[in-house]
Amino acid sequence: MKRINFFLILTFCVSSFDGIAVYAQDNFINGTVREEGSREPIVGVLVKITPGAINSFTDVHGKFSVEIGSYLEQVIHFSYPGYHTLSKSISEFDSEFVSIFLSPVELDEVVVESKRRIDRISSNEVRFNNPDLLQMPSIKPETDIMEVIIRQPGIQPGLEGTVRYSVRGGQTDQNLILFDGTPMYNTGHLANFLSVFDPYAIQSMTLYKGGFPSRFGGRASSILDIRVKEGDKSQYKGEVLVGLLYGKFALEGPIIKGKSSFMFSARKSLVDPVLHLAHSINKPDNKFLYGFYDFNLKLSHEIDDLSSVHFSTYHGRDILKTDSKLILGSTDTLRRANYQHQYNNWGTKLYSLSFNRTVSKKLRYNMVLAFTDFEYRMTYADSSSLNWQREAFDQFDYATSVKDYVWKHNFNYNLNVNHALNFGLDWISHRFVPISWFRQIQRMDRPIVENQDAVNLSATEVFGYFQWNYASKNERLLLQLGGRLGKYILLENDKDFVLMEPRIQSTYLLGNSDIIMEYSRMTQSVHSLNSAGLSLLPDIWVPSTKNLQPTISDQLSLQFNRYWEEKNIQIQTGLYYKRMRNIIQFLGVSGFAIAQGQWDDQVYSGGRGKAYGWELGLQRKFDNLDFEFNYTYSRAFNEFPQLNQGNPFPHNFDRPHNINLNLLWRINPKNSLALSWTHQTGMPVTLGQRRLPALNDHSYYYPNGTTHWDNFRDEGAFQNLDDFVSNGMYIPFNHQALLLDEINNFRLPDYHRLDLSFNQSKIWRNGWKRTVGVSLFNLYNRQNPYFVFSRFQKGELQYYMLTLFPLIPTFSYGLRF
Secondary structure: HHHHHHHHHHHHHHHHHHHHHHHHOOOOOEEEEEEOOOOOEOOEEEEEEEEOOOEEOOOOOOEEEEEEEOOOOEEEEEEEOOOOOOEEEEHHOOOOOOEEEEEEOOOHHHHHHHHHOOOEOOOEEEEEEEEHHHHOOOOOOOOOOHHHHHHOEEEEEOOOOOOOEEEOOHHHEEEHHHHHHHHHHEEEOEEEEEEEHHHHHHHEEEEEEOOOOOOOOOOEEEEEEEEEEOOOOOOEEEEEEEOOOEEEEEEEEEEEOOEEEEEEEEEEOHHHHHHHHHHHHHOOOEEEEEEEEEEEEEEEEEEOOOEEEEEEEEEEEEEEEEEEEEEEEOOOOOOOEEEEEEEEEEEOOOOEEEEEOOOOEEEEHHHHHHHEEEEEEEEEEEEEOOOOOEEEEEEEEEEEEEEEEEEEEEEEEOOOOOOEEEEEEEEEEEEEEEEEEEEEEEEOOOOOOEEEEEEEEEEEEEEEEEEEEEEEOOOOOEEEEEEEEEEEEEOOOOOEEEEEEEEEEEEEEEEEEEEEEEEEEEEOEEEEEOOOOOOOOOEEEEEEEHHHHHHHEEEEEEEEEEOOOOOOEEEEEEEEEEEEEEEEEEEEEHHHHHOOHHHHHHHHEEEHHHHHHHEEEEEEEOOOEEEEEEEEEEEEEEOOOOOHHHOEEEEEOOOEEEEEEEEEEEEEEEEEEEEEEEEEEOOOEEOEEEEEEEEEOOOOOOOOOOHHHHEEEOOOOOOOHHHHHHHHOOOOOOEEEEEEOOOEEEOOOOOOEEEEEEEEEEEOOOOOOOEEEEEEOOOOOOOOOEEEEEEEEEEEEEEEEEEEOOOOOEEEEEEEE
């Protein structure tokens, strides 16, 4: 209650101060820019007043605020790619709060779509508008928005086909993904092969690799701010899509015309019905089933011209089930059988309620109240029967989850044409269950034996932030100065950390060029035990503790951007240098043993990281052809006192050269061809070069309590097995183990592939648009290694590479109405 009163008083005081200042001297125009017809807000519209050098941009809600200068006759211009520019005299506005509607350019739809796809603000910031209109070759039924992110400079992809990524030498868990202002902890279906985000449901998304605005924090490497589409407020429209992996249905439209709207989209995998049908026909002893679904819903309502409220929700789940039956022996009088069942399911539930209001001519306020819940559950059951009577039973249930309760307040205050302030408060309450397990065992006629354990942790973080934005009178120099200050509290052991994140960015404008220098600090108080991003398993999220302190990242960058308007050429290039402290590495050998004893002892902490690189982006647009070239040279190294004898080693995502080439050819109004080629330096891997005799410690019992490190011996240690037996250790046989001399001591071969797609669209008489797409993934059938495994053959160690994605054709059929 005290916190609520504080914000009411703060709002009242700022509003009162604003009212006094306005009548003293300044005069502002505030408003919202929307698309004509649908009334959906447009993000990033340039608002410019002439004569003068006064510029502004619309925010994520389409709102703007701009000060009127001292000129007698002034004109305000609203411009955005793909829309007609609207110019109005200041004298035409009879209100300080206005609604502006921009009409789309009446050209061929393919041309319009290509013009408003991506807005590259700098090497640090890229905005993607209407990502459902993007056309790129993909093995999936439509362009996956995370694949678009992965192709940007400074981004390194994870395992082939997955949507995990690393930004400028960071770990995969160091990327904060916000869904309408709410953190998302799981972003992939099908072992991260497909992102959970439906492109149709997304209005815009902005990627920050540096130069982070002070309102963002919580992760060490990047921010991806995703905004959900509000829905058309004037007419109903939607989409139906069918591909090899999934089908989709989407619908949006008005609830109260011109005031309220809804947007709904749902996707369902098409793999599980096919598997169900095959199992029902063949009736195999071994069955495999997999399926997923997700849906998005957003409700929006304009209370008046100054206020609006929005509710959005996301639900998604994956289900993986295997069943096997083995008949061990069967006669007329005796039948023995073994049954195994495994059931995995994981998913996310998210709810977000936001309210935004233009409080006065200078002050805008936005509030977000949200809840997100990610959980993973697995059940494994093994049973045997004799003459159809259960003889033995063993069941293991495992679960991990993380829940967040979020409350955010954001204020934007315009002092005058040269000075603006952004400030607010973020409050997040975390509920972690790193592991919870239950085991039930029964043998013959003996009583059932049960055992269980769980780790429950709670943490709270509160951050205040402030940012001062300055623009010189000629608008050649732009400054952003601010930061975040907060406290992180782990409730179980009363441990807390005070965290400070200074930020500064300067931009100098030279006509169509600009030079940007920035420094930013980011801190991260939550960690994934799969932070390397090289596992197909869901993440296990844990809080910072006394032994596992928050990660701190410091980054410097220098950038140059240039736009040649007459030739429609754009270039972004930049250098960056980043240092990280308190990074972590999970002891994967421990597996589910984190439930026992001190769970944070299973994690290497206190690591340091270093990353640096050069990024280049080049775009050229012709009448019917779009060309895009992205190149990154980067290096990344980690260092842990406990690993690699304390020496630095290449990060898992240390891939010095990364090239992405994209072409879109609009053959005619109905047909288009897209091409994408990527080339990356091979990923570092750790390979053993020497073999040693060893004991398989996780399969055998050691009466003398020998630890698993004592399991490994020098050559010849097993010459006299009687010595080990006399010491209380039972050895059934020797096991060959690989000795790992160095971490990431080899590289896989370079990765490269070419993808091609062809789309044909036709608009029917009723206005519906039909689209047929054909894609060829890995056109020249490059055998890229997915992972490497080893075998001892004829006394020698041999390595083999496994390839999962050869040449794969895909097909999709879509209908927009």
